[in-house]
Amino acid sequence: MYDWLLFLHLISAFLLGVTVVIYSAVAIGVATPGRTLFVADRCWDVGGLGTLIFGIWLALNLDQYDFFDGWILGALALWFVATGLGQSIQRRMNAPEGEGDETRALASLHWIRTIVIIGLLVLMIWKPGA
Numbered sequence: 001m002y003d004w005l006l007f008l009h010l011i012s013a014f015l016l017g018v019t020v021v022i023y024s025a026v027a028i029g030v031a032t033p034g035r036t037l038f039v040a041d042r043c044w045d046v047g048g049l050g051t052l053i054f055g056i057w058l059a060l061n062l063d064q065y066d067f068f069d070g071w072i073l074g075a076l077a078l079w080f081v082a083t084g085l086g087q088s089i090q091r092r093m094n095a096p097e098g099e100g101d102e103t104r105a106l107a108s109l110h111w112i113r114t115i116v117i118i119g120l121l122v123l124m125i126w127k128p129g130a
Contacts, residue, residue, distance in 0.1 A: 001061065005054050005058045005061060006054075008054045009051060009054035009058055012047045012048075012049075012051040012054060013051050013121075013124075015044070015047025015050065016043070016044060016048060016051065016082075016117065017047075018040065018043040019040045019041070019044040019047065019086070020113075020114055022039070022043075023037075023040060023089070023110045023113075024114065026106075026110070027107040027110045028107075029103075037093065044083075044086055048079070048083055051079065052076075055072075055075070059072050064130075065130065069129065069130060070128070070129045071123045071129055074123050075120055075123045078116050078119050078120040081116050082116045082117050085109055085112060085113040086113055088109060089106060089110060092106055092109075093106060
């Protein structure tokens with residue numbers, strides 16, 4: 001059971017990585033069709049939900065980890081921050097022309113989300129305090 005949960009958790013995390021890579025291309029100015037952003041957003045939806053569900057399931061399944069370990073709570077907090085930043089980016093990109101923020105603000109939000117996700121990966125890999 002552990003191996004399957006870990007596999008699904010990691011596949012979900014790779015889907016989050018797909019979103020980061022696609023939005024990084026947008027942030028540096030690569031022209032992307034709307035369909036590409038749609039795929040990136042769906043990867044975030046599925047990957048985000050998968051990492052959350054399978055990550056919590058893993059934490060509850062293993063005796064060595066407690067749901068209230070600091071690194072798990074920190075990862076959950078960073079997950080919510082990254083998701084909130086992503087929703088903000090989506091709303092602003094989907095705003096009618098002239099109502100959305102300029103490209104520089106969207107790129108800044110994306111790079112902040114990318115840093116948050118890197119922090120999340122650091123917590124997942126090194127598990128400080130575990």
